[in-house]
Each structure stands twice: as structure tokens, then as C-alpha cells.
Amino acid sequence: MNQLIPLIAGILSLAIGSILGYYARQSIAKRNYRTIEARLQKKISQARQESDSLIFQAKERAAQILETAKKEENERRGEILKTERLLLKRENILEEKSVNLEDKEKEFHQKVDRLREIKESLEGLQKSALDNLERISELPREEAKKELIANLEKEYQKEILDRIKKLEAEGQERFEKKAKELLALAIQKCSISQAQELTTTTVNLPSDEIKGRIIGKEGRNIRALEKLTGVEIIVDETPETVVISGFDPIRRQIAKKALEKLIQDGRIQPARIEEMVEKAKAEISSQTKEAGETAVYDVGLLGLDPKLIQLLGRLKFRTSYGQNVLLHSLEVAHLASALASELGANAPVCKKAGLFHDIGKSVDQQIEGSHVDIGIKILEKFGMEKEVISAMKSHHEEYPYESLESIIVQVADQISGARPGARKDTLENYLKRLGDLENIATSFSGVEKAWALQAGREIRVFVKPEEIDDLGAKKLAKDISDRIQEELRYPGEIKVNVIRETRVVEYAK
Numbered sequence: 001m002n003q004l005i006p007l008i009a010g011i012l013s014l015a016i017g018s019i020l021g022y023y024a025r026q027s028i029a030k031r032n033y034r035t036i037e038a039r040l041q042k043k044i045s046q047a048r049q050e051s052d053s054l055i056f057q058a059k060e061r062a063a064q065i066l067e068t069a070k071k072e073e074n075e076r077r078g079e080i081l082k083t084e085r086l087l088l089k090r091e092n093i094l095e096e097k098s099v100n101l102e103d104k105e106k107e108f109h110q111k112v113d114r115l116r117e118i119k120e121s122l123e124g125l126q127k128s129a130l131d132n133l134e135r136i137s138e139l140p141r142e143e144a145k146k147e148l149i150a151n152l153e154k155e156y157q158k159e160i161l162d163r164i165k166k167l168e169a170e171g172q173e174r175f176e177k178k179a180k181e182l183l184a185l186a187i188q189k190c191s192i193s194q195a196q197e198l199t200t201t202t203v204n205l206p207s208d209e210i211k212g213r214i215i216g217k218e219g220r221n222i223r224a225l226e227k228l229t230g231v232e233i234i235v236d237e238t239p240e241t242v243v244i245s246g247f248d249p250i251r252r253q254i255a256k257k258a259l260e261k262l263i264q265d266g267r268i269q270p271a272r273i274e275e276m277v278e279k280a281k282a283e284i285s286s287q288t289k290e291a292g293e294t295a296v297y298d299v300g301l302l303g304l305d306p307k308l309i310q311l312l313g314r315l316k317f318r319t320s321y322g323q324n325v326l327l328h329s330l331e332v333a334h335l336a337s338a339l340a341s342e343l344g345a346n347a348p349v350c351k352k353a354g355l356f357h358d359i360g361k362s363v364d365q366q367i368e369g370s371h372v373d374i375g376i377k378i379l380e381k382f383g384m385e386k387e388v389i390s391a392m393k394s395h396h397e398e399y400p401y402e403s404l405e406s407i408i409v410q411v412a413d414q415i416s417g418a419r420p421g422a423r424k425d426t427l428e429n430y431l432k433r434l435g436d437l438e439n440i441a442t443s444f445s446g447v448e449k450a451w452a453l454q455a456g457r458e459i460r461v462f463v464k465p466e467e468i469d470d471l472g473a474k475k476l477a478k479d480i481s482d483r484i485q486e487e488l489r490y491p492g493e494i495k496v497n498v499i500r501e502t503r504v505v506e507y508a509k
Contacts, residue, residue: 201244201252203259211235213268214242214259224270228277229255248365249317250288254280288313295326299333299355308382312355314362320417328416329355335412336405345404346387353391353409356384372398433490440483441496444476458495459484465502473500 215222231246244255257280292313315326333354340350360375391405395413434452441450446467477498
């Protein structure tokens, strides 16, 4: 019993403590609730104030934006109205201009029609006047025109002559001075000796006794030599000399070498002749190759085909009017290169074209065609540049000029061939050229006599002063020079000198 009382007391105490604790927690919770609620109310109040403030600010901002937008809209509307007014104004102006343009176009067409009518009327009047003039003068229109021109020439003859002389003097002096400077510079840079050769080669003999051995028994030695070399051996009465004749210079050189070896050896017989001819051919081939290599080295060209160099070397034994063709080709190469450098053209192309411009002459006796066409084929075969072929193929004016370099090569070729002493001419060709010059000059009416001077480089024409006046003499000189250019082929240039003089003779008795 005593133990039960404390247990009950403990239970009661626990129950009372639980109740008190519950009420205490309820009281604390109510106090905390009031505090949180107050805080929430405060925050809600603050949030309402902030939201009201934001709404107010947003309304103010919206009002400002609306006001700005209205202003911009009004400004743009004003600009649009202004632009519309300007466009309308311009449209009105364009419409007025269009109307004015149509009026002007109509007026222009009316003026054109009036001018056409006036022109037709004037043409009719002119034709009528010409018909009346022709009827009155009893001269055809062309004859009247010629007579009028002739009268004008006579009336203003002195003025025309003075003007022509002044223009000629100004232009000729300027261009001649420049041309002489260029040619002088080019020629000074080129110095090549020339050897004069013809179609015969002379072999000196130690004595006349060897002539019989050259001929041989019944002429078998000389026939064998002529057969193997393809030339003609002339053994005449000229002391200690044998002449080798033939158009092929290489064959003449082979025959000369073989004959010299036979004379030196002393044994002249058909078998020995054949052996020496073969040796001579080998020597000439070696000399040909050496000559081509020397020429290429002198010009300064590299990378050429050996066969092309061999063909170039063959020109050493070829002549043109007595001028050695290889030396002529070297001279043309140097001249063309110098002229190209002065004129600003392609000097390497001119040099190469000048060196190979006569390459066709190396085989023109074996191949048909002109040496220009043969040369073009040779250069194309060996892969020569198109610029070089174009520059070399016009040097005889067989093909049109395609570049400045082709003109330079043609000029250099003429300079090399026309300079004094470069070429020889036969007496027959020389006399024929002089005769043709004089015949052309005397074929014109009013010419009293004509003389060709300075190896055909000048023609002096004496005219009848009573038939040809000063202006007529000027025209005659031009006509004669044009006729010479059309009908004759000649190196260099020919000076046409027309002389008109009046001699008055009186006798005092």
C-alpha cells in the first residue's frame, strides 16, 4: 500500500504536468502565431505599397512611352506628308517636262521635215545650177571640176608649194634625225667582216705539169672527180690554176679540199680520188658544225638542237650576191638586237629571228620552195618559238608583218644587204636596173631626159619647163617614186631628183 501511493502520486503528477505543458505550449503557440501574423501583415502591407509604387511608375513610364510614340508618329506623319508634297511637286514638274518634251519633239520633227525639204530644194537648185553651168560652159561636169582644180592650183601654187615644203622639212628632218641615230647606234654595235665569193673556186697548182695528172689518161681522173663531187673542173690555159665551177658552194669546197689533198699526196687515180673525196666531205662536215657552233656562241644562244646548228653552219659556204650568208645572218642578228633594244622591242626574239632568217638557204637546193617557206618548216620542226618564226618570215615581205619584231628583222636584213660593199651584182643585172629606172622616168609626159646615177641609187629627171611647173614637178617626183616602188626590186633606197630649169639666151649684135 505504501508503494502504491507514490505510484499514484507519480501518475497524477505526470498527468498534471502534461496538462500544464499542453496549455503552456498552446499559450506560446498563440503568442508566436500573433507575432508571425503581424509580420505577415507587415510584409503584405509593404508588398502592397511596393506594388502600388511599381504600378504608378509603370503607368508613368507607359504614359511617357505613349507620349514619345505619339510625338514620333506625328513627326513621321509630318515627314510623310512632306515627302508626299515633294513627290507630288516633282510629279507635276515631270509631267510639265514630259509635255514640254513632247512639244519640243514635235517641233524638232517639224524642223527636220523643213530641213529635209530645204535640202531637197537646195539639191534640186544645185543640180539645176550645175546643169545650167554645164550647158553654158559646154563642158562635162568632171572636166569642169578638173579645170576648176587646175585653176585653183595655178592661183595658189606658191602657197601650196610653201606649205608642202614646210611640212616635209619639219617631218623629214625630225624623223630622219631619229632614224639616223638609231641606225648609227645599231651599226656601231655590229662589226662583221665580209668575204666576197662567187660561183667559182680557184685552186693554185705548184706547176703546170700537174694539170695533165689531174686530167688523167683519156680524162678518167677529172671525170671521176667531177662525178664524185658534182662540180665542173675547168683546166684551161691559165698558168698554175684550176677553176672549180658549180652553184653548190659545199660541193665546190669538197672538190677543192679533195684536189688539194690529191696534189699534196701526188697519187692521182680514181681509187685515190674517191678516198680523198670522202675525207674532204668529213672535213667539210666538221667545219660546218664548228661554224654553226661559233655563230651560235657569238650571238649568245643556248639550248639549240645540234642538227639545227649543223644547218646553220652550212650557210658558211653559201653566198647571196657575193655576200656570205652566215656572216650576213650574224650581222642581221646583231643589227636586229641593237635596233630592238633602242625601240623597246623584244631583243632576244629579234636576235634569234635575225640569225635564222635565211636558214632555208642551207637546203633550198634539195627542197622545193622559197627559202622563207623552207626556213619556216625547219624552225617549226625543231620547236622554235612562234614569236621567232613570226619575226623571221616577213623579211622579204612575202608574209604580212605580225609584230614590231618582224619589221625590225626586215629592216636589219635590208641594212646588211644594202650597205656599200656588202654584195656584188652582175653587170647584166646592174645595167638592166639602170635601164628600167630611166625607162620609168622617161615614160611620164613632160620629161625631157633622165639619168640613173650612183649605181642606181639616184635618178635625175630633167623636165620641160614650159610643160611642167613647180607644183607639177613635185607631183612628178612623187609619181615616179611610187612607180619605182611598185615595179622594181632593189636594195636600199633610190633618190628621185626632178630638175626644172628655164634658160633664157639672148645675143647682143
